[in-house]
Amino acid sequence: MKEYSFNEFLTSKIDVDQKNLSELLSQCPRKEFQKGSFLNFSGDLCDTTFFVEKGLLRQYSIDNKGKEHILQFAPEGWWVTDRESTFFNKPSKYNVDALEDTTVFILKQELLDKLEKVIPNFTAFNNELLNNHIRHLQNRITLLLSATAEERYLTFTKMYPDILSRVPQLMVASYLGITPESLSRVRKELASKSSNSNS
Amino acid sequence: MKEYSFNEFLTSKIDVDQKNLSELLSQCPRKEFQKGSFLNFSGDLCDTTFFVEKGLLRQYSIDNKGKEHILQFAPEGWWVTDRESTFFNKPSKYNVDALEDTTVFILKQELLDKLEKVIPNFTAFNNELLNNHIRHLQNRITLLLSATAEERYLTFTKMYPDILSRVPQLMVASYLGITPESLSRVRKELASKSSNSNS
Numbered sequence: 001m002k003e004y005s006f007n008e009f010l011t012s013k014i015d016v017d018q019k020n021l022s023e024l025l026s027q028c029p030r031k032e033f034q035k036g037s038f039l040n041f042s043g044d045l046c047d048t049t050f051f052v053e054k055g056l057l058r059q060y061s062i063d064n065k066g067k068e069h070i071l072q073f074a075p076e077g078w079w080v081t082d083r084e085s086t087f088f089n090k091p092s093k094y095n096v097d098a099l100e101d102t103t104v105f106i107l108k109q110e111l112l113d114k115l116e117k118v119i120p121n122f123t124a125f126n127n128e129l130l131n132n133h134i135r136h137l138q139n140r141i142t143l144l145l146s147a148t149a150e151e152r153y154l155t156f157t158k159m160y161p162d163i164l165s166r167v168p169q170l171m172v173a174s175y176l177g178i179t180p181e182s183l184s185r186v187r188k189e190l191a192s193k194s195s196n197s198n199s
Numbered sequence: 200m201k202e203y204s205f206n207e208f209l210t211s212k213i214d215v216d217q218k219n220l221s222e223l224l225s226q227c228p229r230k231e232f233q234k235g236s237f238l239n240f241s242g243d244l245c246d247t248t249f250f251v252e253k254g255l256l257r258q259y260s261i262d263n264k265g266k267e268h269i270l271q272f273a274p275e276g277w278w279v280t281d282r283e284s285t286f287f288n289k290p291s292k293y294n295v296d297a298l299e300d301t302t303v304f305i306l307k308q309e310l311l312d313k314l315e316k317v318i319p320n321f322t323a324f325n326n327e328l329l330n331n332h333i334r335h336l337q338n339r340i341t342l343l344l345s346a347t348a349e350e351r352y353l354t355f356t357k358m359y360p361d362i363l364s365r366v367p368q369l370m371v372a373s374y375l376g377i378t379p380e381s382l383s384r385v386r387k388e389l390a391s392k393s394s395n396s397n398s
Contacts, residue, residue, distance in 0.1 A: 061341050061344075061345060063345040063346070067345070069341065069344040069345040070344075071337065071340060071341060071344075082337070083330045083331075083333045083334045083337065084334040084337065084338070087327070087330040087331075087334070088330070088331075088334060093338075093341060123322060126326075127325075127326070127329070128286070130326070130329040130330065130333065131282045131286040131287070131329065132282075132286075132287075133333055134282045134329065134332055134333055134336065135282045135283040135286070135287060137333065137336035137337060137340060138270065138281070138282065138283065138336060139283070139292075140340055141270060141336060141339055141340060141343065142260050142268065142270060142292060144340065144343040144344070144376065145260075145268040145269075145270075145343065145373075145376050146260060146262040146266070146268040147262070174344075177343065177344050
């Protein structure tokens with residue numbers, strides 16, 4: 001997938017004086033993480049929000065039987081944050097690791113304060129981001145409570161169109177809250193439906 | 200449970216000029232709903248946020264087999280909103296109904312704009328509310344993905360201490376995403392543990 005800079009993200013979403021923004025962002029840290037490395041461990045405070053410019057992150061918890069449960073994938077243009085930790089200063093429940101070599105733009109409160117000064121509508125924009133996050137999480141809960149394995153899978157492929165080729169099936173099943181066997185069955189059934197409708 | 204006015208809620212959370220606030224809120228609509236009546240139907244736009252002053256609301260979806268799935272309960276001091284509908288103008292996926300005779304304080308965008316003028320820190324406060332909502336939803340997802348029926352139940356009783364005596368067990372099971380039989384088993388096991396430790 002194409003690299004997607006934080007600057008590009010902001011200017012596509014909101015009116016902003018490009019010169020002021022570029023100056024500000026040029027002072028901000030970007031960080032590269034090799035595939036397999038960790039950006040945060042559960043139990044630690046996570047006071048940082050990551051914006052993925054290139055690569056792919058995973059945010060997940062581990063239950064007391066050692067099983068992983070994926071809260072989200074974050075390819076290019078997605079955010080990873082744990083509000084409970086960032087905003088309420090609690091140790092995070094989540095690990096964050098890089099599933100590919102990944103470049104992230106790092107946002108801390110200090111930068112958000114500066115962005116509010118440079119971008120007149122930044123507060124309203126940030127408010128929209130928070131509302132959008134809530135919308136996604138509510139939809140995820142409703143899917144987990146009520147959707148069949150097939151419905152979950154189809155919603156996933158719509159939301160993350162290129163992820164299927166980038167992560168193991170086991171992780172997709174973990175995200176969907178279904179067994180790998182159910183995922184495999186659903187994919188076969190959908191492939192069969194698709195080949196029948198094409199024949 | 201004790202009635203909890205929106206005015207009381209705001210003044211307990213944030214510095215505010217009580218005279219200005221009382222004047223503003225006195226012009227705002229409160230509405231009473233009889234037990235069993237609906238505040239919103241799925242498929243309709245829901246441009247309103249409800250703050251429960253007295254009583255108990257339920258927000259839930261119905262799957263295509265007609266089964267109900269509860270997104271949240273809202274007793275006194277809780278909010279009910281569907282950001283996807285309120286903020287992004289999509290038809291709501293959720294029904295909202297009153298499980299008891301309920302009085303709600305009604306918030307629309309117009310009131311939020313006025314509150315920003317009367318309360319200097321309202322924007323920051325609203326930001327905190329949104330972050331808190333995200334925290335709750337993330338925790339709920341992690342519970343649905345990874346927690347045992349007992350863990351879900353114990354988290355529920357902590358978050359909603361007095362709800363168990365106010366709603367049928369079937370609804371509690373629906374909220375937890377477990378079968379009524381699992382809920383019954385968990386409750387028996389916990390009661391047995393508790394009586395053993397007391398004997």
